[in-house]
Structures are given as C-alpha cells and as structure tokens.
Amino acid sequence: MTEPASRSTGAGLQVQGLTVTVPAGGGRAEVVHDVSFDAGHGEAVGLVGESGSGKSMTLRATMALLPRVVSADAGTVVLDGQPLPFVGRRARALRRGRIALVFQDAASALDPVRTVGAQIGEVAQHVAGLGRGETRPRTLELLELVGIRDPARRMRSYPHELSGGMRQRAMLAVALAAEPGALLCDEPTTALDVTVQAQVLELIDELRRRLSLAVVFVSHDLAVIRQVCERVSVMYAGRIVETGPTAVVLERPRHPYTRGLLEAVVDLDRSRAMPEPIAGMVPEPGALPPGCPFAPRCPLAGPECSEAEIPLEAIDSGRQVACLHHDLVPAP
Amino acid sequence: MSAVAVPAVAIDRTPSAWRRLRESPALTAGVILLVAIVGAVLIGPLLTGYSANQQDTANILAGPSGAHWLGTDQLGRDELTRLLDAGRIDLKVGVLAVLFPFAFGTLVGTIAGYYGGLLDTVVMRIVDILVAFPFYVLIISLVFVVGPGTRGIYIAFAIVDWVVYARTVRSTTLVVRESDYVAAARLGGLSDARILLRHVLPNTISQAIVYIMSDVVLVIVAIVTLGYLGLGVQPPAPDWGTMISGGQEFLTTHWTLSTIPGLAVAITGLSLSLIGDGLADALRPK
Amino acid sequence: MTTLAADQITVSFGDLVAVDDVSLTVDAAASVGLVGESGSGKTTVAKVLCGLQRPDSGRVLFDGQMLPRRRSVAQRRAVQMVFQDPFGSLNPRRRIGSMLTELLRVHGLSSGSERARALELLELVGLPGAALDRYPAAFSGGQRQRIAIARALAAEPRIVIADEPVSALDVSVQATVLRVFAQLRSELDIGLLLISHNLAVIRVLCETVAVMYLGRLVETGTTAELFEDPRHPYTRALLAAVPRLRPSVDVAEVVGIGGVPATPSQQTASAPPLTGGCPYAPVCPLVQEVCRERAPALEPVGTGPRRAACHFRDEPARRMR
Numbered sequence: 001m002t003e004p005a006s007r008s009t010g011a012g013l014q015v016q017g018l019t020v021t022v023p024a025g026g027g028r029a030e031v032v033h034d035v036s037f038d039a040g041h042g043e044a045v046g047l048v049g050e051s052g053s054g055k056s057m058t059l060r061a062t063m064a065l066l067p068r069v070v071s072a073d074a075g076t077v078v079l080d081g082q083p084l085p086f087v088g089r090r091a092r093a094l095r096r097g098r099i100a101l102v103f104q105d106a107a108s109a110l111d112p113v114r115t116v117g118a119q120i121g122e123v124a125q126h127v128a129g130l131g132r133g134e135t136r137p138r139t140l141e142l143l144e145l146v147g148i149r150d151p152a153r154r155m156r157s158y159p160h161e162l163s164g165g166m167r168q169r170a171m172l173a174v175a176l177a178a179e180p181g182a183l184l185c186d187e188p189t190t191a192l193d194v195t196v197q198a199q200v201l202e203l204i205d206e207l208r209r210r211l212s213l214a215v216v217f218v219s220h221d222l223a224v225i226r227q228v229c230e231r232v233s234v235m236y237a238g239r240i241v242e243t244g245p246t247a248v249v250l251e252r253p254r255h256p257y258t259r260g261l262l263e264a265v266v267d268l269d270r271s272r273a274m275p276e277p278i279a280g281m282v283p284e285p286g287a288l289p290p291g292c293p294f295a296p297r298c299p300l301a302g303p304e305c306s307e308a309e310i311p312l313e314a315i316d317s318g319r320q321v322a323c324l325h326h327d328l329v330p331a332p
Numbered sequence: 333m334s335a336v337a338v339p340a341v342a343i344d345r346t347p348s349a350w351r352r353l354r355e356s357p358a359l360t361a362g363v364i365l366l367v368a369i370v371g372a373v374l375i376g377p378l379l380t381g382y383s384a385n386q387q388d389t390a391n392i393l394a395g396p397s398g399a400h401w402l403g404t405d406q407l408g409r410d411e412l413t414r415l416l417d418a419g420r421i422d423l424k425v426g427v428l429a430v431l432f433p434f435a436f437g438t439l440v441g442t443i444a445g446y447y448g449g450l451l452d453t454v455v456m457r458i459v460d461i462l463v464a465f466p467f468y469v470l471i472i473s474l475v476f477v478v479g480p481g482t483r484g485i486y487i488a489f490a491i492v493d494w495v496v497y498a499r500t501v502r503s504t505t506l507v508v509r510e511s512d513y514v515a516a517a518r519l520g521g522l523s524d525a526r527i528l529l530r531h532v533l534p535n536t537i538s539q540a541i542v543y544i545m546s547d548v549v550l551v552i553v554a555i556v557t558l559g560y561l562g563l564g565v566q567p568p569a570p571d572w573g574t575m576i577s578g579g580q581e582f583l584t585t586h587w588t589l590s591t592i593p594g595l596a597v598a599i600t601g602l603s604l605s606l607i608g609d610g611l612a613d614a615l616r617p618k
Numbered sequence: 619m620t621t622l623a624a625d626q627i628t629v630s631f632g633d634l635v636a637v638d639d640v641s642l643t644v645d646a647a648a649s650v651g652l653v654g655e656s657g658s659g660k661t662t663v664a665k666v667l668c669g670l671q672r673p674d675s676g677r678v679l680f681d682g683q684m685l686p687r688r689r690s691v692a693q694r695r696a697v698q699m700v701f702q703d704p705f706g707s708l709n710p711r712r713r714i715g716s717m718l719t720e721l722l723r724v725h726g727l728s729s730g731s732e733r734a735r736a737l738e739l740l741e742l743v744g745l746p747g748a749a750l751d752r753y754p755a756a757f758s759g760g761q762r763q764r765i766a767i768a769r770a771l772a773a774e775p776r777i778v779i780a781d782e783p784v785s786a787l788d789v790s791v792q793a794t795v796l797r798v799f800a801q802l803r804s805e806l807d808i809g810l811l812l813i814s815h816n817l818a819v820i821r822v823l824c825e826t827v828a829v830m831y832l833g834r835l836v837e838t839g840t841t842a843e844l845f846e847d848p849r850h851p852y853t854r855a856l857l858a859a860v861p862r863l864r865p866s867v868d869v870a871e872v873v874g875i876g877g878v879p880a881t882p883s884q885q886t887a888s889a890p891p892l893t894g895g896c897p898y899a900p901v902c903p904l905v906q907e908v909c910r911e912r913a914p915a916l917e918p919v920g921t922g923p924r925r926a927a928c929h930f931r932d933e934p935a936r937r938m939r
Contacts, residue, residue, distance in 0.1 A: 050788040050789055050790060051788055164656070193655035193656050193815060194655065194815055194816075194817070194856060194859045194860055195655060195855055195856060195859045196655075197859065197861075198858070198859035198860075198861070201861070220788065220789055221789075221861070222789075222863060223860070223861035223862050223863050224861045226861065226862070226863055226865065227861040227862075227865065250863055251864070260790065261789060261790065262863070263793075264789055264790040264792070264793040265789055265793075265863070266792065266793070266796065266816070266818040266819050266821075266822055267818050267862065267863045268817055268818045268821060268845075268857075268860050268862055269862055269863065269864055273822070274793075274796070274797060274800060274822060275792070275793035275796060275797075275822070276793060277790055277791070277793035277794040277797070278790040278793075281758070511706055511707075512701040512702075512703060512706050512707035513706070513707055513708055513709040515668075515670055515699070515701070516698075516699065516701070516707065516766075516769060516770075517709075518670065518694065519668055519669070519670070519694055519695070519697070519698055519699055519773070520694070520695065520698075520720075520721040520724065520769075520772070520773055521691035521692075521694045521695045521721075521724045521773065522720070522721070522724060526720075530712070530720070531709055531712070534709075534711040534712075535709070535710070535711055
C-alpha cells in the first residue's frame with residue numbers, strides 16, 4: 001500500500017486500499033484490488049481503463065452504491081477528514097450533500113415522470129435543507145450555472161423533452177443541488193455528440209473551479225481525461241498500474257499497458273497512423289494470472305513478472321508505476 | 333489472401349439448452365409431474381381391470397376398498413378407472429384444441445407484425461372485436477350453436493383462442509423486424525419466407541410456446557366447465573366435468589365423487605404452469 | 619463510372635426532414651467517410667444506399683443504372699452493411715456457421731464448399747474455425763463486429779457501408795476492427811463508406827470525407843484538405859471539439875462562440891422555423907444577414923473537388939493548424 005499524495009488544502013476525497021469482490025464460481029473474485037487515489041478541492045483526477053478494469057466499480061464503492069452481491073472488502077474512503085463507511089445507514093447519510101455522482105446515461109438517472117425543476121428542487125430542499133421559498137430561485141440559479149438557457153421555461157420540462165446534452169446538464173444541476181464538495185463522474189460524456197461533449201466537459205471544468213469541487217472522472221477515453229484531469233490513474237484488471245500528472249503519463253508512459261493503450265488509440269493528431277491493437281484479452285476476475293495481470297500480453301514480460309504481485313513504485317515526483325521494466329518502456 | 337494478424341481468441345461455452353432445462357427446478361418438477369399424470373392416464377385404465385362404464389349395481393356408492401381404490405359412483409362404476417379415463421380424454425382434447433389456435437395465431441401475428449399496413453390493421457381490429465367479448469360467453473354460445481361434444485369444443489376454441497397468440501407474436505415481431513440481423517438478412521438476399529421462418533420466428537415464438545401451457549390449462553378448465561353444464565364431452569365417455577356435476581347431489585354424503593376429479597384438474601393445471609414457468613426461463617436466449 | 623451513387627436523396631419522417639437533397643458517391647476500392655452527429659441524417663443516407671429505406675425523392679444508382687424500388691437479390695447483395703451495435707446485429711438463435719452458410723447458399727455454392735468458404739471468411743477477419751459452431755453469445759463485442767464483417771463479405775459485395783462500426787467497442791479492440799477494414803480495401807478492392815462521428819477514425823481510414831448537418835451536406839473533400847483547412851464553420855466546430863491527446867487548440871475559445879449547434883429536436887422544439895436561410899445560421903460564429911436570407915448551396919471552393927455550403931467558403935480558417 002502506498003501513501004496517497006495529499007494536496008492543496010489537505011482536505012478533499014481520499015480513497016485508500018479499496019478492494020471490491022463479486023461472487024464467482026463458489027467463492028469470490030476481486031474486481032478491484034488495492035486501489036488508492038485522492039482529489040483535493042478544485043482538483044480533477046482521472047481513472048482511465050477499458051471495460052473490465054474495475055473503474056466503475058471503484059466509483060460505486062466510493063459512493064456506497066454497490067449491488068447487494070458485490071462488497072467492498074477492504075479500504076477506506078475519507079471526505080474532508082471524515083471516514084465514510086461502505087455499508088449501513090450511515091453510509092448513505094454521511095454521503096448525502098457531500099458527494100454526488102453523475103452517470104453516463106442521464107435518461108435513466110433522471111425520473112421520467114417528474115419535471116427537471118421538481119427533481120432539482122427536491123434535492124435542494126431535502127438534502128441541502130433549503131426552505132420552501134428559497135427552492136425556486138435556487139433551482140433557477142442552478143439551471144443557469146449548468147448553462148441551460150431559458151431556465152424558467154426549462155424548469156417545467158420533462159427529461160424526455162430535453163436533448164442528450166441538456167439532460168446531462170440537468171443531471172449535473174440535480175447533483176449540484178445537494179451542494180456537494182466532491183463530484184464523481186462515470187463516463188458522463190461517452191454517449192454524447194462530440195460538440196456537445198466539448199461543452200459539457202468545459203462545464204465540468206468550470207464548475208470544478210468555481211465551486212472548488214474535488215472531481216474524480218472515470219472514462220475509457222484518454223483524450224477526454226487529458227482535457228479534464230490534471231492527474232490520472234490507469235487501471236487494468238482491477239488494479240492501478242500507473243499514476244501521475246496526465247500530460248506526463250500520456251506523453252511518456254512508464255507502464256506497458258499505458259503505452260499499449262496509447263498505441264491502440266485513434267487520435268486526430270497521429271495522422272494516418274494505423275492503430276496497434278494490444279495482443280490478447282483482458283483476464284476475467286478470478287482468473288488472473290499470477291504476478292502481474294498484464295504479463296501474458298506484455299512485450300517486455302519476463303519470468304520474474306509472474307512470480308509475485310508487483311506493487312506501485314514511485315519513480316519521479318508524483319509518478320508511480322507497477323512494473324519491473326518501467327525504464328524499458330519506449331516512447332509511443 | 334492473407335489473414336489479418338490478430339490476437340489469440342478465447343471463446344467461452346454457453347450452456348446448452350438441455351443443461352439449462354435441467355437447471356430450472358420449476359421445469360423439472362413440472363415435467364416429472366406431467367409425465368406421471370400422462371403415464372397414469374394412459375396405462376392406468378388398462379391395469380385396473382375395469383372399464384369406465386362397467387356398472388356393478390350391487391356395489392353402488394361404495395367407499396375405497398381393496399377392489400376399488402377410490403370407491404364406486406352412483407352407478408357402481410369404478411371411480412379410479414373413470415378418473416384416469418376422463419383424464420386421458422380431457423388432456424387429449426385440451427392439447428388438440430390449442431394446436432390450431434397456436435399455429436394460426438402465430439402465423440397471423442407474424443405476418444401482420446412483419447408486413448404491417450392494412451393487413452395489420454384489419455387483423456388487429458378482428459382481434460379487438462373477439463377480445464371484447466367475455467371468453468366463456470363466446471365459447472358457450474359457439475358450442476351451443478355447433479352442438480355439444482368434442483367437435484364443438486374444437487371449433488369453438490379454433491375461432492376464439494387464436495387471438496392471444498396473434499397479439500403476443502405480433503408485438504414481438506414488431507420489435508424483431510427492426511433489428512439489425514433482420515436487416516442484414518434482407519441485405520443478404522434471403523427471401524421473405526426464409527427470413528420469417530429462420531430469423532424472425534425463432535426469436536418471437538418463445539412467448540407463444542410458454543403461453544401454450546397456460547392455454548392448455550384454460551382449455552381443460554373450459555372443457556370441464558362445459559362438461560359440468562352438459563355441453564362438453566358427452567356420455568358415455570367419462571369427463572372430469574361430468575364427474576363433478578354427477579357427484580354434486582352426493583356432496584354431503586360422498587364428497588369424494590366430486591372433489592377428486594376437481595383435484596385432478598388442479599394438479600394437472602399445476603404441472604402445466606410449472607412447465608410454462610420453466611420454459612420461459614429456459615427459452616430466453618443468453 | 620462510379621459504383622454506388624446517391625442522387626439528390628430526400629427523406630422525411632412526418633414533419634422532420636431527415637435527409638435534404640444529398641448526393642454522394644462511393645467507388646470500388648475507395649473509402650469515403652460520412653461524418654455527422656446525431657440528427658445529421660447519416661444513418662438514414664446509409665439505409666437508403668443499402669435499400670433498407672425508401673427515399674421520398676431522388677435515386678440510387680449502381681454502376682450507372684438506377685436501382686428500382688424493389689431490388690433484385692444480386693442488387694441487394696452488392697451493397698452490404700455493418701451495423702453499430704455488435705450485440706444486436708447477430709441473430710442470437712443462429713450459430714455463426716449456420717448464418718454464414720445460409721447466406722453463401724444464396725450465392726449458389728454447393729453444400730460442400732459452403733463450409734469451406736465460411737471458414738475462409740472467418741480466417742479473413744482473424745477468427746478461428748471453431749467459431750462456426752458457436753452462438754453469438756459466446757463472443758465479445760469486438761469479435762461480434764468481426765463476425766458481422768465476415769457476414770457482410772459472404773455476399774461478395776462491391777461496397778460495404780459501416781455505420782459506427784467501432785463506437786461501441788473498447789479502445790484496444792477498435793484497433794483490431796479498423797485494421798480489418800483497412801485490409802478489405804487493400805486486398806479485396808471493396809469500396810467502403812464509413813459513417814462515424816469520430817473524426818479520428820475517419821481520418822485513419824478514409825480518403826474523402828463528407829460532413830452532414832441537420833440532413834444536409836455542408837462540406838466535402840479529401841480528408842487531408844478537410845482536416846487541415848476546413849471551410850465550413852461546422853466542420854471547424856467539430857474539429858475543435860474533439861478532445862486530443864496533445865491539445866494544440868484552445869477548445870473552449872473556438873467552441874464557446876455561438877453556442878450549441880442545433881439538433882433537430884431542439885430546432886423544432888425551441889427555435890423559430892427556418893425560413894430558407896442556412897440551417898447553421900442560428901449558431902454560426904460567422905453569421906451575417908445574407909446567411910439568414912439565402913441558404914448557401916454546396917459549391918466548389920476554388921478549383922478542385924472540394925465543396926462547402928457556406929457563403930464564406932473561400933476564406934481559410936483562422937485558427938486551425
């Protein structure tokens with residue numbers, strides 16, 4: 001286990017040593033293993049990985065929103081110095097009004113039979129504790145804050161009457177109505193058109209600055225993370241394999257998986273270069289190879305990689321990587 | 333032509349239909365029960381040594397005994413033999429009566445759903461009209477008109493019962509019609525008939541198949557009801573319905589005469605429902 | 619002679635004009651990209667080209683001949699499609715082998731050679747022969763897309779239309795599928811129409827690009843030209859909006875002007891109906907009076923094949939690299 005680097009105000013969200021298991025073949029299998037990260041207020045931290053990397057489960061565990069058969073077996077979540085339990089009534093109670101989660105699919109996160117204004121107002125009243133008279137002005141304020149034009153009219157709209165981008169903004173407004181200090185985002189722009197995505201990302205960035213939110217942003221899209229997050233942790237098979245400042249990690253990766261991802265990504269600037277797939281497939285939880293989970297697919301792997309679990313090791317200031325051959329990883 | 337150099341592929345096995353069948357407790361229980369019932373009604377009457385209409389006037393309304401396991405009825409006929417014989421007849425009529433509605437309803441629903449337009453509108457309005465009448469009112473009226481007996485039952489159900497199948501299959505067809513694999517089949521140059529048979533129907537028919545089970549129960553209950561009213565299976569053939577109505581006057585003294593056939597209907601219905609439940613699970617594509 | 623051409627296609631669904639006077643050509647061994655966001659009409663254009671959707675006006679030409687409303691089997695098979703959703707594009711109740719041999723049989727192959735040919739097709743897309751006996755459920759998204767490509771190839775088409783073929787796939791899997799497409803072109807001489815909202819994917823695979831906005835073509839040209847010197851404000855907005863691994867453009871500044879480009883639902887719900895002006899006018903940073911009065915036609919930019927539907931098409935971009 002490694003120390004989380006503490007930031008600016010020292011407060012913010014800190015997740016340490018998180019391990020999450022699911023039932024598998026009679027026993028349990030880990031989908032998240034010893035994951036740690038932290039985000040200070042006004043900071044955005046990214047979790048990047050493909051499907052099966054455990055990034056969504058990590059967010060859900062942090063929010064105590066795990067399905068019943070899934071359990072957080074180890075780890076702590078601390079918000080502004082206060083530890084948050086994973087189960088029990090206090091789990092939800094302590095998170096209300098302090099952490100909010102924004103999903104990929106706003107259409108299913110918003111109640112289809114209630115107007116947007118009603119949903120925002122409900123949270124403002126019951127979570128942030130606003131009085132009856134204060135609810136409407138606050139709702140209008142929030143709608144403007146998220147960039148929805150003509151808020152007085154939009155308040156009375158139902159979710160299905162809004163376009164995808166507007167729904168995402170509405171979902172942000174509902175989340176912000178709780179006046180949280182931390183905002184978790186699970187692929188919030190993946191389903192959106194590119195121009196709409198640009199605006200929603202810009203919005204999240206602005207909110208982070210204005211409201212001093214601690215933002216944890218989960219995505220499979222490296223370029224999006226690059227745009228939004230100062231720091232990034234790369235996840236593979238439930239583990240963090242590399243972490244550090246985003247620009248540095250993406251320009252000069254030190255883990256073969258990160259490099260593989262960068263080679264496989266189609267990017268507008270790498271003109272005409274055909275992307276390189278990563279050989280092999282992501283292992284199933286519970287069927288992980290011994291030692292480094294990436295070893296079977298890794299061009300740099302040797303027998304020493306399959307012997308024992310490879311811990312995250314600090315290499316430069318602020319950078320950590322879980323690889324025995326990190327100095328051999330060529331530039332992408 | 334060179335192949336693309338791609339990473340090694342792992343393909344996992346999906347459980348076969350048989351394995352899924354075995355894994356469903358409802359289905360297993362239902363099948364066992366039904367097999368027991370069918371076995372009993374087919375073989376039973378041959379083993380009891382009596383025939384259903386064999387009267388033993390010296391021995392009427394006897395209680396259960398070594399010679400007659402379930403006793404005798406008011407005409408001295410062996411209850412057990414009658415019960416099993418009636419079961420055979422009722423089950424047979426029940427199964428046969430749903431065949432035409434299933435086939436016709438599925439066909440109509442598929443075509444209406446796939447082609448839409450005027451055909452669909454016409455079919456659906458006919459369905460609406462039939463559904464507007466209470467089920468039993470229609471059945472009884474039709475049987476009354478055609479004449480009581482099994483022929484009347486078959487005709488009545490053929491006219492009335494297909495609508496549920498048509499509706500169910502049509503709504504699933506509407507969805508499947510828009511799927512990409514049907515579009516791909518059309519692009520592939522397959523004929524409409526082939527697309528309907530091999531691509532649409534396999535994906536729409538499972539709900540109808542599950543419904544058959546409840547439908548058979550429905551039909552059996554209807555036959556029994558008709559039998560009770562004297563409009564169903566006609567004597568001398570035994571029928572659970574006529575047995576129930578026949579035993580009515582002896583309800584206070586010899587309650588088994590009516591209740592045992594009633595129980596038989598219930599147990600048969602239960603087995604079919606269990607099978608229906610289990611099938612619904614097993615037929616769902618993974 | 620162009621292999622497949624759409625000529626002035628218009629498609630409406632009730633009040634909504636999904637495709638407005640679109641003409642497009644795809645040649646054998648060429649690769650054309652069709653770019654647009656939701657509501658642009660790009661998928662509808664694809665369906666018209668395949669014959670899965672009937673246009674209200676305009677025609678589709680194959681090898682110079684107009685295609686009838688009901689296409690013959692040969693005509694249907696000439697243009698195949700790979701769909702976006704790998705989990706809905708394969709019949710869950712058919713084994714892969716059965717699905718492939720059924721399509722091969724339409725081609726008139728004898729039953730012995732069908733299976734052999736099916737194996738060949740799978741090999742082309744890098745899947746083992748054991749896949750023939752499996753159901754789609756046994757495969758991952760990327761594998762299913764490759765099966766879908768094999769299925770499209772079974773008909774021996776001249777043109778393959780791929781509708782967002784990699785959007786639903788993981789990053790590292792996308793690379794594999796894209797390579798299969800590149801192979802199709804180089805080895806099989808099949809023309810490719812690639813539909814995507816992902817500009818990076820288009821850039822990697824396509825030689826020419828057409829950009830659609832609200833049912834109309836707003837810019838066409840070679841990929842190189844369009845990406846380096848876009849002449850329609852919407853194309854510029856698209857390029858500016860794409861997040862990059864190495865940002866060189868201040869995204870917020872370029873996209874922030876003018877607000878959200880309208881999608882049809884927004885257009886009909888909020889804004890006043892268009893009265894003959896440019897559809898992009900409500901949100902365009904370059905908008906002038908002339909834009910609201912007269913809709914610009916898709917016309918050439920200088921000499922050469924490039925065309926843009928903007929009154930200011932002759933002004934190069936101020937900000938793009």
